[in-house]
Amino acid sequence: MDTTGNALGLSWTFGLNKDTLNGVHNLSDESRNALFFVSAHSGVIYDYGTRTQNLLQGHCNPITASCVSADKRWIATADAGVDSMIVVWDSLSTTPIKTIFDPHPNGVQAMAITPDAMFIATLSAPGDDGTQQIALWEWTVERKGPLYVADVASNDIQTSIQFNPSDVREVVTNGAGRVLFWTWESKEWKFYSPPLAKADFPNSGEFTQSVFIPDTHKCITATKNGCIILWDRSLVGVSEGHGNPTDRRPTKMLPLNQLGIQVITTMGEYIVVGSDDGAVRFYDFQFRLHAWFEDLDAGPVTSVSFANMPPPPPLDPGGFTVADFTVGTSRALVVGVDPLCFTELTADRRRGTLLTQGIDSAICGTAVHPSRPELAIVAASGTVQLWNFEEKRLMMVRVLELKKETEKIKVSNSGINKCSRHE
DSSP, X not given: OOTTSOOOOOOOOOOOOTTXXXXXXXXXXXXXXXXXXXXXXXXXXXXXXXXEEEEEOOOSSOEEEEEEOTTSOEEEEEEBSTTOEEEEEETTTTEEEEEEEOSSTTBEEEEEEOTTSXXXXXXXXXXXXXXXXXXXXXXXXXXXXXXXXXXXXXXXXXXXXXXXXXXXXXXXXXXXXXXXEEEOTTSSOEEEOOOOOTTTSTTOOOEEEEEEXXXXXXXXXXXXXXXXXXXXXXXXXXXXXXXXXXXXXXEEEEEOOSSOEEEEEEETXXXXXXETTSOEEEEOTXXXXXXEEOOOOSOSEEEEEEOSSOOOOOSSTTOOOOOOEEEEETXXXXXXXXXXXXXXXXXXXXXXXXXXXXXXXXXXXXXXXXXXXXXEEEETTSEEEEEETTTTEEEEEEEOOHHHHHHHHHHHHHHHHHHHHHO
8 A cells, every 4th residue: 555545556657578579669640659569468658759658557467469460449458368368549539448368278379450550460478278369359349259269289389460551351370390371261260381391492581471462472481590581372283183373372482681580571662671780671572682780780680660651751752761660679679760871971860769668677676766766777688777767768778797806706705714814
């Protein structure tokens, strides 16, 4: 209880779920500058223009998946565990519009929303026996249970799911080693999984995410070895009874960089790649590189999201331009990027703007100043943060070199022991 006799309530959250892929969403438009991210059991709408938070609460377990509609109006969150749920929120009023209780026996592993926000697709968290489900939810109508649901007939746990923006009746999912193409055109889930011969694509690496290329039959899958696998329709083998003409098959593998690709999406006429080297790169649909943001210096990329605004005019006719975007990283940093900074000459001016900073590893300890509104947080990585918790302002960050600090302690203890023996 607080001093007024009211029950304690959450008013602010420091930190975010930094390792959740696509867990940071840009909600900015002409009327607001805002982010959505997940912090444990709560969703957070952070207006970095006014430095205010609106907290979306109600989940009984840590949130495991989130997605946002194309117009940034609707946010869907889901968790995994006992009493799990899916909640659809109005991002403007910050109120829950729809709650789906117990969507899957073990909750939700991954989810996606159609561009028009009419449908949500979910992959269930796997059970103890590794079984999974895929479900389609028409959340805008009163219906008990999903529109369609099916078991995932694969031993490879599926961790990513995306709609085809050109035909939402198509969905792609992938796990570490298998890609499944789904359709609900016949009013039930049907899928096929194209074979991928390791001899044809050696050293491709484990799969991370898949995405359809708009207005084509192509789909691409990113890997932890920095490669892209292209899936496209092919008639090879159809005459022998192997598959259908509409089936996609792996046609080529393209190495894009030497480090892993965790995030892949599309924006306008570009394929957007976020990599473990901390860079965000833009390719056209023929995989020609058009722009690269390699000086962000914020850590491996886990999220890339674009504002719901028209892109600024390019500096050169026909030049590169996209809407402003945000980048979330595994160091718990969220950086805002003006796409025109790509043309800047110095690295400092290509670095973007730090919008919020979380905590980069598990918290080992906290301390509150006895008389000032200051909170110190120590993380397992050796990072120490000092916050003014009234102003919600990060005052200081220091990264301890844990190995050297440990050696100093050992030397100090050794000296004490020697003194004791001498005395």
